[in-house]
Amino acid sequence: MRADARRNRDRLLAAADAVFTERGADASLNDVAKRAEVGIGTLYRHFPTREALLGATCDERFLTLAQHSRERSASLSALEALRLFLEELVHYAGIYQGLAASLGIVLRSGTEGCHATTAEGQRLLEAAQREGEVRGDIRLDDVVCMAMAISLSASQDASGTKRIPRLTGMFIDGLRPPCDARGTRPR
Amino acid sequence: MRADARRNRDRLLAAADAVFTERGADASLNDVAKRAEVGIGTLYRHFPTREALLGATCDERFLTLAQHSRERSASLSALEALRLFLEELVHYAGIYQGLAASLGIVLRSGTEGCHATTAEGQRLLEAAQREGEVRGDIRLDDVVCMAMAISLSASQDASGTKRIPRLTGMFIDGLRPPCDARGTRPR
DNA sequence: TCAGTAAACGGAGGGTTGCTCCGCTTAAAT
DNA sequence: ATTTAAGCGGAGCAACCCTCCGTTTACTGA
Incomplete structure (x- = not known):
């Protein structure tokens, strides 16, 4: 070059x-x-294309997201690791106004960071499913969809960012298997 | 006139x-x-504005959405009624390609149908909260954002529409209070 | 050091869209 | 029939996207 x-x-x-x-x-x-x-x-x-540019500007960030997630996940439960991953994904979906709406496309833009992030998400999801902490029919796309929803919701009003942790926790809860199938859920 | x-x-x-x-x-x-x-x-x-025009073209549709929802909700649980409302909202967000992205604005465009739909959503949400089936800190905006995210996500890949029922179920599950606060969740 | 060459640059320009502004038209009231 | 104000239309300007091609420049090999 x-x-x-x-x-x-x-x-x-x-x-x-x-x-x-x-x-x-x-x-x-x-x-x-x-x-x-x-x-x-x-x-x-x-x-x-605009998406190529967006993907490139986010490349480093997504690379560090994946890196951080890998580092901390060793000392956390699978579900907690997934929760933090989702929270961080939401955070990055909010760095530019309007980015959340195309998060799915940007993550498919093929840059190194985007690939690392999707790979890490897949890894966390499968781990959580193996341990029975997440329903088996959930796919990574669904988690990305959650991130979109939360980010959109947070960008609606001024104090939105404060609601992110709560919304994230809520939806992660929704991913767990129904509780009568595994007794009382620890909280 | x-x-x-x-x-x-x-x-x-x-x-x-x-x-x-x-x-x-x-x-x-x-x-x-x-x-x-x-x-x-x-x-x-x-x-x-474009949104005003979109709101007007959707007016009748949103009117019938609200109507249908009111009719069936009498014979359903509050949560199930809310789930069907969300699913139908997602459906209408998909009648025009790209409508989902501005669903929030369109619903605020002030037409009769948009008003009826938001009023109905609010009603269902409050009912579900009163019965303890949905957390108290959820707002209608959050539900609308769910519809946007689901619709956007579904429109971003080829087999998207098939995922809509699963995604709506997933999000509605996330809205429920943690189960140790209300005993075993019926499934 | 110095051509030679291909890669890279820059920005004019054509096409598209959004939205305003204002002179003209016309429905309806008197 | 007259009046008037509500309504109409579209020229026109600004913003944007994206391509195309003449010019410039970084590298290479002698």
């Missing part, structure tokens, strides 16, 4: 992060190019 | 429904005006 290409790519990522943070995930891509002091053509050459 | 205004309003609604059905909720409003054989200014005078 040529040096100027690498440099421009980095500038674009920094600019995109700033613009998306300020004006949301639907911000003008012209503004991104301007802030990066780069031609609009250069932006489109590096990132053919 | 003047006769020509009424006539144009009706033409616009019919045209909007057709165009939104064909090309999704993000379709060009110029196309709507053209199909209605009406000036674009007339469209904006009757419906100042």
Whole structure:
């Protein structure tokens, strides 16, 4: 990769992060190019679609999400690890206004971080299911859907972020098998 | 209301429904005006925002949603009635491609049907909470966000519609109070 | 050091859409 | 028939997306 290409790519990522943070995930891509002091053509050459750009700006974050989750999960119950994973996913879905709505697509954008995050989520989910803490018919997509719902709900009003932990706990509870099948649930 | 205004309003609604059905909720409003054989200014005078137009095209549908829900809820448990309400809300959020993303705004557009639907949702939610089947800290907004997330998630992959009943069940389960607070949950 | 070359750059420009504004038309009241 | 205000229409401007192609520039090999 040529040096100027690498440099421009980095500038674009920094600019995109700033613009998306300020004006949301639907911000003008012209503004991104301007802030990066780069031609609009250069932006489109590096990132053919908005989702590709979004995926790239989130790449590092999703990489550290997966990393952190792996590190702490050794010392936690499967369900608690999954709960924290979901909570963190919700957090990252909220870094740009409007990102949550396309979380599913962005996670499929193929970047390293997105892949690491989905792999980690799958791992946690299967572990929790193996231990009988989560119903067997739940899929990772369902968990991502939860993250979308919680993030959307939190972005509705000003004090929304405070409700995230409670909503997360609630929905994780909903994933457990019905309690008459396994006696009283520990709380 | 003047006769020509009424006539144009009706033409616009019919045209909007057709165009939104064909090309999704993000379709060009110029196309709507053209199909209605009406000036674009007339469209904006009757419906100042896209959401207002969407709300108006969905008005009847939301009216029947509320009606049906009221009719059947007499013979159902509060929680089951809420589950069916959510499922039907998801269904209507999918009649136009891309409608789900603005479901929250559309429901606040103030039309009779939207108002009836939110009132009915509120009623069902409060009933379920009074009977201890749903946690007290849940708000109607949360339920609407669930519908948005389910609909968005379902529209993002090919086999999405098949997951709707499972997802609604999953979310409704999450709304229940923790089981040691109320003994064994009936299933 | 210095061509030669392919990769990368930049931004003009065409197409699309959103939305406003204001001169003209017309339904309806008197 | 006259009046008037509600309603109509669409030109027009601004914003945006994305492509295309002439120009520039980083690397390579001699």
